[in-house]
Amino acid sequence: xxxxxLGVGLIGGSxxxxxxxxxGAEIVGHDPSRRALEEALERGAVDRTTATAxxxxxGSSACFCCAPVGELPGLVAEALAAAPSDCVVTDVxxxxxxxxxxxxxxxxxxxxxxxxxxxxxVRHARADLFQDAAWYLTPSERSSGVLYERLHRLVTSLxxxxxxxxxxxxxxxxxTVSHLPHVLANVLVAQAADTATEEGEVLPAAxxxxxxxxxxxxxxxxxxxxxxxxxADAIAAEVDDTARRLGEVAAALRAGEADAxxxxxxxxxxxxxxxxxxxxxxxxxxxxxxxxxxxxxxVAQVALALGRAGVNxxxxxxxxxxxxxxxxxxxxxxxxxARERACELIVNLGYPVS
Amino acid sequence: xxxxxLGVGLIGGSxxxxxxxxxGAEIVGHDPSRRALEEALERGAVDRTTATAxxxxxGSSACFCCAPVGELPGLVAEALAAAPSDCVVTDVxxxxxxxxxxxxxxxxxxxxxxxxxxxxxVRHARADLFQDAAWYLTPSERSSGVLYERLHRLVTSLxxxxxxxxxxxxxxxxxTVSHLPHVLANVLVAQAADTATEEGEVLPAAxxxxxxxxxxxxxxxxxxxxxxxxxADAIAAEVDDTARRLGEVAAALRAGEADAxxxxxxxxxxxxxxxxxxxxxxxxxxxxxxxxxxxxxxVAQVALALGRAGVNxxxxxxxxxxxxxxxxxxxxxxxxxARERACELIVNLGYPVS
Numbered sequence: 001x002x003x004x005x006l007g008v009g010l011i012g013g014s015x016x017x018x019x020x021x022x023x024g025a026e027i028v029g030h031d032p033s034r035r036a037l038e039e040a041l042e043r044g045a046v047d048r049t050t051a052t053a054x055x056x057x058x059g060s061s062a063c064f065c066c067a068p069v070g071e072l073p074g075l076v077a078e079a080l081a082a083a084p085s086d087c088v089v090t091d092v093x094x095x096x097x098x099x100x101x102x103x104x105x106x107x108x109x110x111x112x113x114x115x116x117x118x119x120x121x122v123r124h125a126r127a128d129l130f131q132d133a134a135w136y137l138t139p140s141e142r143s144s145g146v147l148y149e150r151l152h153r154l155v156t157s158l159x160x161x162x163x164x165x166x167x168x169x170x171x172x173x174x175x176t177v178s179h180l181p182h183v184l185a186n187v188l189v190a191q192a193a194d195t196a197t198e199e200g201e202v203l204p205a206a207x208x209x210x211x212x213x214x215x216x217x218x219x220x221x222x223x224x225x226x227x228x229x230x231x232a233d234a235i236a237a238e239v240d241d242t243a244r245r246l247g248e249v250a251a252a253l254r255a256g257e258a259d260a261x262x263x264x265x266x267x268x269x270x271x272x273x274x275x276x277x278x279x280x281x282x283x284x285x286x287x288x289x290x291x292x293x294x295x296x297x298x299v300a301q302v303a304l305a306l307g308r309a310g311v312n313x314x315x316x317x318x319x320x321x322x323x324x325x326x327x328x329x330x331x332x333x334x335x336x337x338a339r340e341r342a343c344e345l346i347v348n349l350g351y352p353v354s
Numbered sequence: 355x356x357x358x359x360l361g362v363g364l365i366g367g368s369x370x371x372x373x374x375x376x377x378g379a380e381i382v383g384h385d386p387s388r389r390a391l392e393e394a395l396e397r398g399a400v401d402r403t404t405a406t407a408x409x410x411x412x413g414s415s416a417c418f419c420c421a422p423v424g425e426l427p428g429l430v431a432e433a434l435a436a437a438p439s440d441c442v443v444t445d446v447x448x449x450x451x452x453x454x455x456x457x458x459x460x461x462x463x464x465x466x467x468x469x470x471x472x473x474x475x476v477r478h479a480r481a482d483l484f485q486d487a488a489w490y491l492t493p494s495e496r497s498s499g500v501l502y503e504r505l506h507r508l509v510t511s512l513x514x515x516x517x518x519x520x521x522x523x524x525x526x527x528x529x530t531v532s533h534l535p536h537v538l539a540n541v542l543v544a545q546a547a548d549t550a551t552e553e554g555e556v557l558p559a560a561x562x563x564x565x566x567x568x569x570x571x572x573x574x575x576x577x578x579x580x581x582x583x584x585x586a587d588a589i590a591a592e593v594d595d596t597a598r599r600l601g602e603v604a605a606a607l608r609a610g611e612a613d614a615x616x617x618x619x620x621x622x623x624x625x626x627x628x629x630x631x632x633x634x635x636x637x638x639x640x641x642x643x644x645x646x647x648x649x650x651x652x653v654a655q656v657a658l659a660l661g662r663a664g665v666n667x668x669x670x671x672x673x674x675x676x677x678x679x680x681x682x683x684x685x686x687x688x689x690x691x692a693r694e695r696a697c698e699l700i701v702n703l704g705y706p707v708s
Contacts, residue, residue, distance in 0.1 A: 114561045134561065176549045181567035184538050186622035187599045191592070193625035195530045207468045207488065209570045211630055213535035216563045218623020225616045232607040238545070239604040243597040245541045250593040253586040262579045268540035269572020271547035276565055 003154075004060040004087075005029045006053050006075055008040035011092045011113065012066030013125030016045035018158040021127045030056040039122045054082035062154055064111075065091040069226035073102040080105050088147035094174070094223070095230040096138045100167035106296065109151050110138035110167060113160060114178075120220060128159060135160035137303070138167045145299030149318050152303070156315060164300070164307030175234035179227060183239055185217040285314060286339040290329045291352050294320055302329060305345045311338045357508075358414040358441075359383045360407050360429055362394040365446045365467065366420030367479030370399035372512040375481045384410040393476045408436035416508055418465075419445040423580035427456040434459050442501035448577070449528070449584040450492045454521035460650065463505050464492035464521060467514060468532075474574060482513060489514035491657070492521045499653030503672050506657070510669060518654070518661030529588035533581060537593055539571040639668060640693040644683045645706050648674055656683060659699045665692045 003019055005012045008029045019025040029046035030053050031037050037049040050056045053075075057063055063083055065075045072093045079089045080103065090111040091099055099110055113135045135155045139148050155162045165173070192210070228235060252260045292298045299318065306313055313331050320327040333342050346353045357373055359366045362383045373379040383400035384407050385391050391403040404410045407429075411417055417437055419429045426447045433443045434457065444465040445453055453464055467489040489509045493502050509516045519527070546564070582589060606614045646652045653672065660667055667685055674681040687696050700707045 173549070176546050177564040178561050180545075181542065181563040183600070183603055184542060184567060185563075186619060187596055187603065188535065188538060189622050189625045189629065190618075191534075191595055191599060192530050192629055195527070196629065207532050209535040209539075210531040212566045212569045213538060214626050214630065215566045217626040218619055218621075221616055221619045221623070224619055225612055228607060228615050228619075229610055229612060232610060236604040236607040239600050239607070241545055242541055243600040243604070245545060246537070246593050246597040246600070249537055249541065250590040250597070253582060253590040253593070256583055256586060258579055258583060261582050262575055264544075265540060265572055265575045265578055265582075267572075268543050269575070271543045272568050272571040275543065275546055275550065276568065 001062070002026045002028060002060045004053075004056040004063040004079070004083075005046060005066060006056065006063065006079055007031055007066035008036050008045060008122050009066060010120050010122065010124050010129075011115070012064060013040055013043060013045040013122035014115075014127065014129035015064050015066070015092075015158065016040065017043070017125055017127040018130060019154075020044065020047070022159070023154075023157050028056045028060065036122055043122055043125060045122055045125055053078050057082040057084070057087065060084065060087050062150065063087055063089045065089065067091075067093075068223055069093040069095055069098070069230045072099050076103045076108065080108060083107060086147075088144075088151045090137075090151055093230075094178075094227045096136070096167035096170045098230050100138060100140060104140070104142060106142050106144045107147055108140075109143050109148055110136075110140075110170075111151070111155070112136040112138070112170065112174075113155075115160075120223075130155075131159035133160050135162050136170055137162050137164050137307075138170050139164060139300035139303065140167070141297040141300065143300050144296065145318055148299050148303065149316060152313070152316055161312055161314075163312065164303035166304055166308075169308060171231050172234050175231055175238045179231060179235045180238045180242065182216050182219060182224065183235065184242070185214045189214045189217040284336075285332050285334050286336075288331045288333065288339070288342060288346070289354050290331065290346050291354075292327060292329055294325050294327045299329060301349060302331075302346060302351070305349060306331075306333075306342055309341055309345055311342050311345070355416070356380045356382060356414045358407075358410040358417040358433070358437075359400060359420060360410065360417065360433055361385055361420030362390050362399060362476050363420060364474050364476065364478050364483075365469070366418060367394055367397060367399040367476035368469075368481065368483035369418050369420070369446075369512065370394065371397070371479055371481040372484060373508075374398065374401070376513070377508075377511050382410045382414065390476055397476055397479060399476055399479055407432045411436040411438070411441065414438065414441050416504065417441055417443045419443065421445075421447075422577055423447040423449055423452070423584045426453050430457045430462065434462060437461060440501070442498075442505045444491075444505055447584075448532075448581045450490070450521035450524045452584050454492060454494060458494070458496060460496050460498045461501055462494075463497050463502055464490075464494075465505070465509070466490040466492070466524065466528075467509075469514075474577075484509075485513035487514050489516050490524055491516050491518050491661075492524050493518060493654035493657065494521070495651040495654065497654050498650065499672055502653050502657065503670060506667070506670055515666055517666065518657035520658055520662075523662060525585050526588050529585055529592045533585060533589045534592045534596065536570050536573060536578065537589065538596070539568045543568045543571040638690075639686050639688050640690075642685045642687065642693070642696055642700070643708050644685065644700050645708075646681060646683055648679050648681045653683060655703065656685075656700060656705070659703060660685075660687075660696055663695055663699055665696050665699070 003025050008031045016027040027046045029049045040046045063079050067075050089108050096110045115133045152162050315332040317330045357379050362385045370381040381400045383403045394400045417433050421429050443462050450464045469487045506516050669686040671684045
């Protein structure tokens, strides 16, 4: 299997290392930076490099476009122009609506590995960067089922857990669970710094709660400015909502409403348990076989329904029936609750499950 | 040395374990809960228990009042009523203004160890709970220098780093670096839970930034309701300030101001480095001797000046001169920067340093 990497920085380099080590794939890299290409060769992240993106794509069955969000539309268009007809093209950008709007091609499936924005460069690349990390896949209704399946398996082989979401939902949920925490970290650290400056004091012994809350403050400016701008409307809506909620908290504090504060704190504990500690995926693996019409978009539809509900598809396989008008998707999910939820969701889509 | 513990939960129990193990002190415990006293004896956190607070105080040279913030005024008053004239009485509450206003006695020095609010009960007590943790001391202008010195050394012996702050500054700074992060964690987790509920979705794969940002969400409701209420005005002011800053961020996002966002993110990174990574205390230990008049409040004055500036006093010792009208304070601080800053601050107070 030959894989093209357009961009060999931290993410591209780690895809290369993991795919060579775990899949024995041949990795062909292209990057505008000659120095990055040399480092990628030295690190063993690529087998060879090419002078153009088109040369890297020749004979490849998958292509990862690894560049800052702002450069992805141009890069993905270049990849699709050169990619063979049976090559899946994906990207690794942290926001997905903009690229989904540009790359309307059956070979394209958007992607977003949740890993390592704190460092940059192929010198920090690691074969295990994606181990157990979520890797969002954002197929559109145009995306080929066969190519989606290939990308799902590839991402699983790299050690990641693929989660299907449509681009719109992806950007809205990530605004809440990733972009907003980054905004809050930045605001908190700026506020504390201003307090220290105003008072002419060094802040003594910032405790563990401050360190945790500000760990991601000032993350890589190049990458994060792109993320903030490409998802600005969704993030601004979340930020406004937080400000409104803070106004309510300040009012309750000033009024000394002990019961309200107690209830608010208890609710926060319960919510965190539900959101962070809940593990739908614990338990033995179940195999589900879904009979579907042989139409484009069906695989994406099933994967998206499960992804939105938080059901992790450990693996999936497609098999066309002899008549080529129908077929089956076999899914593997972990845990009894996930199995039940998956069956319910698929039956709701109108497909029989066994 | 005999130490009285009024309250033998997580904090009191850990003081007992550490003081027995590291100082060979005799620990006498009292607690309204008979069960807590039995557990404290079983765990070896106390040598013996008493039926009343006054019995525990008899013959003690230090007393730790370990109860939720709301119960401290009564408990500290009880301790001061029974304590010998040369016994230092302290508390371990997370806010300090309220208790400072009640306990106006030369034997009282407020305290706040920054450790372990996530669990409760003597069964979680540990001799190393305070190792390398900050332990705020809030002496007033009334506090005895000799008793302050004793408490400073005791706290150091327990493994902690004492930091002197006046009660007002303590509460304002803690509102920024501790209470506000707890509020933000609660608000963020509530907002994410509401998003999940509204969308009928499980939030898939909440990433590391969300986990870090919400780690303290819903911390012990009993303890934290007391903290929120006893520092409500300072926290509400910080919360309002955060809401105002979020409004500015939302406006910059909607306007797509790339330069403003880039600068804001860069500033956050620089601020975090300054606040969290800066270590004024790295380097060899210096000894400073300060000549002072033999008056009450001088030790507190010197300790507070250094504490506010973030200079960590590793150890201190008092020595009266033969005339008993003057004396010296010997201080040990770590690192060249800390030594220079300490000299400057003490000279500004009008005392000669050598």
